[in-house]
Amino acid sequence: MKVENILEAEFEAKRFLKRIQEVKKLQPEPFKKGASKTWFWSSKETGALKRSSMDLTRSLSKLRNNFI
Numbered sequence: 001m002k003v004e005n006i007l008e009a010e011f012e013a014k015r016f017l018k019r020i021q022e023v024k025k026l027q028p029e030p031f032k033k034g035a036s037k038t039w040f041w042s043s044k045e046t047g048a049l050k051r052s053s054m055d056l057t058r059s060l061s062k063l064r065n066n067f068i
Contacts, residue, residue: 005062012056019049 022045024031030038 001063001066005059009056009059009063012052012059016049016052016056019045019052023049 026043026045027038029035
């Protein structure tokens with residue numbers, strides 16, 4: 001494993017968690033225990049969450065693949 005890939009994955013994980021907190025601030029009620037399922041419609045925050053999820057996935061795949 002390359003150190004740069006580990007650091008990249010750490011950065012992307014922190015960014016992903018930050019985006020989750022931003023989405024939770026939009027509507028905190030659905031995240032309470034026992035709440036019914038709620039869908040989030042497209043917004044700037046959910047788009048950023050999806051993007052950071054994709055970036056995190058890519059950085060984690062680099063950790064699993066020793067040749068990148």
